[in-house]
Amino acid sequence: MFDWNRSCSYDEQHKRRFHTTARSKLKKLAAELALPPGSYDLRSNKAGIAVSGEITLHHDRVYIQVGQFGLSSGHGILIRTCRGRKDYIGGANHFVALGMLDDIPALAGAVRAITGVGRDAAQSSDRRAA
Template sequence: MTYDVGYRFAQALDPSGLDTIAACLHAIQAAAKDCRNAGKPFESDPAVVLLAQHLGAVATTTMPDRPALRTLCGDALAEIARTPLLTLLAARGVDHDADAKRTFHTEARRALKRLADALHLERGRYDIRVCAGGPAVSGEVILHGDELYCQVSIGGFGPGEILFRRCRGRSDYVGERNHWARMTELVDHVRLAARIAREIGLACLPESQPRLVA
């Protein structure tokens, strides 16, 4: 196999075709590969440094100035803080992204545990499990109790990410009629608990528990 280990120098001297951030990043990555092929250090390579400086120049001309960028980053962080992680994952999807899928399973388990507490389900009278599925799907996180089956998934076949129905024990995987809720409703687990209890006829909430008005 032959390597064109000199190409990075020619490109660094004439980067006229590198007019986007994506193109510049690709050139820097290719230059790093050339360095490995030539057995040269990456950090001190003059072609890599020139290409990195060109990237900075392109970014300066295509984006707002530094103070404006810092403001935009701060605004983005504030928006992320206002948007729960489960809602973000539901919006973007987790298929073919192992890290996002693993995060979804963890967050959904926590959310279902809070829902079980809001429903005053006794420990030992329900379980929470994960059906991971293949890489192209989110899998399902399931809360299964003596009277409630609740399943959370992303990109399912129903009109929402949360399916819930009344069941007759933890061996009942069919249950009664399906009900649906959006992922955003799982964030307010107390309100969702009241809705579930009302719609499927659970009697597990105490009288002091607020209930939704039909």
């Protein structure tokens, strides 16, 4: 399992794994939320050597960004509403723990609760069972 709370600062190899793993998890989150292909962008900004940078899933109605900007608080996933993929300001900021990347159904539930975006849990379970 990936150690989300191990700092990426000054560790290029760990930073590369952080970005690769977070991108993969955000792709799974998009699938869990049933976001149609083409309705979102997935971006990675590695930034400078002293920071983790961020990985962003930017949908037409939700903006989700993963980074180590809240290590001291245990938070590192920003979730907010937006009005299109050119809206970089969006609605109010909500933060959840980086560790939620290891539980995509729970993270999807948080995204749905905060933004109203995505299929509900019952429909998601039905789809997987089919």
